[in-house]
Amino acid sequence: xxxASEIARRIEAKDIRDRWLLSAPALIIIALCAIGPxxxxxxxxxxxxxxxxxxxxxxxxxxxxxxxxxxxxxxxxWSFADxxxxxxxxxxxxxxxxxxxxxxxxxxxxxxxxxxxxxTREIWLFLITIPFWTNLLIRTFAIQEVIRNEGIVNxxxxxxxxxxxxxxxxxxxxxILLGLAYVYFPLMVLPLYASMEKIDFRLVEAGYDLYANRxxxxxxxxxxxxxxxxxxxxxxxxxxxxxxxxxxxxLGGGVKLMLGNFIELQFGQGRNxxxxxxxxxxxxxxxxxxxxxxIHFTARRGGNTHG
Amino acid sequence: MPERPEKSTIEIRHVSKxxxxxxxxxxxxxxxxxxxxxxEFFTLLGPSGCGKTTLLRLIAGFSYPTEGEIKLYGQDIxxxxxxxxxxxxxxxxxxxxxxxxxxxxxxxxxxxxxxxxSAIRTRVEEMLALVRMEHLRDRKTAxxxxxxxxxxxxxxxLAPQPKVLLLDEPLSALDYKLRKDMQIELKRLQHETGIxxxxxxxxxxxxxxxxxxxxxxxxxxxxxxxxxxQIYDRPAERFVADFIGETxxxxxxxxxxxxxxxxxxxxxxxxxxxxxxxxxxxxGAVSVVVRPEHAxxxxxxxxxxxxxxxxxxxxxxxxxxxxxxxxxxETFIVRRQNSRxxxxxxxEGTAVGIILADGSAQILRD
Numbered sequence: 180x181x182x183a184s185e186i187a188r189r190i191e192a193k194d195i196r197d198r199w200l201l202s203a204p205a206l207i208i209i210a211l212c213a214i215g216p217x218x219x220x221x222x223x224x225x226x227x228x229x230x231x232x233x234x235x236x237x238x239x240x241x242x243x244x245x246x247x248x249x250x251x252x253x254x255x256x257w258s259f260a261d262x263x264x265x266x267x268x269x270x271x272x273x274x275x276x277x278x279x280x281x282x283x284x285x286x287x288x289x290x291x292x293x294x295x296x297x298x299t300r301e302i303w304l305f306l307i308t309i310p311f312w313t314n315l316l317i318r319t320f321a322i323q324e325v326i327r328n329e330g331i332v333n334x335x336x337x338x339x340x341x342x343x344x345x346x347x348x349x350x351x352x353x354x355i356l357l358g359l360a361y362v363y364f365p366l367m368v369l370p371l372y373a374s375m376e377k378i379d380f381r382l383v384e385a386g387y388d389l390y391a392n393r394x395x396x397x398x399x400x401x402x403x404x405x406x407x408x409x410x411x412x413x414x415x416x417x418x419x420x421x422x423x424x425x426x427x428x429x430l431g432g433g434v435k436l437m438l439g440n441f442i443e444l445q446f447g448q449g450r451n452x453x454x455x456x457x458x459x460x461x462x463x464x465x466x467x468x469x470x471x472x473x474i475h476f477t478a479r480r481g482g483n484t485h486g
Numbered sequence: 487m488p489e490r491p492e493k494s495t496i497e498i499r500h501v502s503k504x505x506x507x508x509x510x511x512x513x514x515x516x517x518x519x520x521x522x523x524x525x526e527f528f529t530l531l532g533p534s535g536c537g538k539t540t541l542l543r544l545i546a547g548f549s550y551p552t553e554g555e556i557k558l559y560g561q562d563i564x565x566x567x568x569x570x571x572x573x574x575x576x577x578x579x580x581x582x583x584x585x586x587x588x589x590x591x592x593x594x595x596x597x598x599x600x601x602x603x604s605a606i607r608t609r610v611e612e613m614l615a616l617v618r619m620e621h622l623r624d625r626k627t628a629x630x631x632x633x634x635x636x637x638x639x640x641x642x643x644l645a646p647q648p649k650v651l652l653l654d655e656p657l658s659a660l661d662y663k664l665r666k667d668m669q670i671e672l673k674r675l676q677h678e679t680g681i682x683x684x685x686x687x688x689x690x691x692x693x694x695x696x697x698x699x700x701x702x703x704x705x706x707x708x709x710x711x712x713x714x715x716q717i718y719d720r721p722a723e724r725f726v727a728d729f730i731g732e733t734x735x736x737x738x739x740x741x742x743x744x745x746x747x748x749x750x751x752x753x754x755x756x757x758x759x760x761x762x763x764x765x766x767x768x769x770g771a772v773s774v775v776v777r778p779e780h781a782x783x784x785x786x787x788x789x790x791x792x793x794x795x796x797x798x799x800x801x802x803x804x805x806x807x808x809x810x811x812x813x814x815x816e817t818f819i820v821r822r823q824n825s826r827x828x829x830x831x832x833x834e835g836t837a838v839g840i841i842l843a844d845g846s847a848q849i850l851r852d
Binding site (some may be wrong): 379387403 | 546547548550567568569570573574575577581582583584585594595598599639643646
């Protein structure tokens with residue numbers, strides 16, 4: 180009597196126990212490496228900065244207010260911080276432009292690789308990922324070398340007489356954009372390739388057969404089928420661009436700050452750890468907002484693809 | 487110009503297709519010429535690698551001939567891209583767009599042609615009704631069965647009312663029963679739409695049952711063009727006879743020629759008359775072919791055309807095949823239809839005779 184259901188219940192209980200045991204290592208790592216440090220950052224953002232860095236354990240909302248406002252050092256009144264906003268704006272704008280640029284360049288690249296014979300595809304992918312194995316700092320300095328006033332590009336421009344003076348490229352937004360696009364290009368190409376590789380290119384033939392020209396085949400067949408890759412690649416480029424530190428540091432020359440540099444400044448010269456913490460949380464919030472948009476976007480289409 | 491009895495939809499003139507170059511060059515089509523008539527169900531039949539799909543792809547425009555002309559109602563379409571040809575294809579893999587519904591798939595060609603929205607809607611409904619898929623219009627293509635996908639592929643290709651419909655082994659992925667149904671369905675669709683169908687298959691039975699005419703291909707060449715009866719009863723050469731249906735080949739000696747027939751001596755010594763498929767000098771050993779159903783097996787070997795030992799009896803339901811090993815060591819197969827009266831009068835291992843029906847033997851080009 181009831182033995183069957185009892186056995187079922189026992190098996191289910193064991194299943195649940197096994198599942199917890201199996202996921203325990205992952206949960207411990209998440210707790211130690213993500214939730215723990217984030218909690219510290221969160222707590223620090225509500226404390227008072229110490230004189231030589233570090234924090235004083237006294238509650239203060241100043242750090243959060245300082246994200247968008249600044250206190251006058253003489254009369255102590257708050258005013259809107261244009262400089263902070265422009266850094267936020269530059270970060271978001273440059274990240275968007277980086278995403279767009281890598282997408283525009285990455286799409287034909289991924290398409291090219293996906294349409295090669297299977298054996299040569301791996302070689303192309305390998306070539307795309309090679310720069311990734313080099314230290315980020317070295318790659319960034321390499322770009323600096325290319326675009327600085329005495330660099331190869333300007334030497335070519337002045338040497339051939341196209342311009343009579345070198346064009347200032349280094350320490351501009353353009354330099355940061357170029358650097359970010361170069362660094363994150365593989366992160367766009369790889370997911371794009373992954374989704375394009377799955378496309379049955381007989382569908383392209385079917386498109387041609389049904390009176391679609393090249394442009395319409397691209398718009399109506401290839402792009403919709405590559406959409407998961409476009410979305411994944413955009414997320415993978417946008418998020419790290421937003422928090423980029425080395426690239427804007429080296430190529431922006433400390434003049435053109437992005438969020439990453441601004442946060443670093445608070446922990447370093449600024450000696451305002453709570454502000455650094457609140458800015459970090461703000462960055463995290465922007466990233467999470469972008470991720471939620473992504474989830475929302477894919478969830479709506481997801482129902483269709485899993486038939 | 488001599489007058490043609492029927493109008494040609496497609497004229498293929500001296501078309502060759504070579505893939506690769508230099509030492510790696512592969513000749514996929516070798517000087518192929520062919521006329522396909524209006525409203526015809528025409529089949530390209532041959533083993534894989536014979537060039538039939540290559541020819542179909544040239545007509546569709548997915549690749550271009552190395553040499554020769556492809557004319558559609560007199561206009562050379564060989565240089566046109568596929569989207570400028572009033573020709574549609576049903577792909578072997580169906581190639582339905584996975585990100586679109588059944589209805590959107592069918593509408594695609596019409597949209598690309600810039601037809602007005604209301605006209606597209608009406609046409610899609612018509613096509614859904616034609617292939618009996620009205621209830622599945624809003625389904626995704628991954629949510630319907632293989633047979634249903636097949637129908638959608640057909641409806642999608644027929645919707646823009648092409649001059650010619652190309653079908654690349656469209657039934658090969660279906661199971662036997664569904665394939666039989668779709669064969670009938672295809673004939674009905676061709677009849678109802680009046681569109682010229684060019685059908686590619688390696689299945690000789692499919693080719694024989696469905697085609698108005700068919701071309702048998704091998705190694706990039708067309709070996710014979712004719713209606714199913716001509717191809718089956720009067721194969722032009724050994725390859726055709728061997729590829730279509732089952733055939734017995736006998737080595738025989740020519741002993742005389744008279745009004746289109748040759749008198750030949752069979753391995754056992756018996757003399758029969760064999761039809762000649764072409765005028766040519768004949769002497770010495772030739773190949774004589776006889777279809778299994780044109781021979782009769784008898785228990786009394788005296789007076790039979792061939793003598794041998796019954797090696798194997800294979801029961802097929804409707805027919806029985808008798809494998810007879812002749813005195814020369816060659817195997818000769820006799821097919822006999824089973825009737826309710828027939829009893830197993832033969833047993834394996836016994837001596838039997840074979841009588842060839844009049845006019846059943848032919849001498850073929852090797």
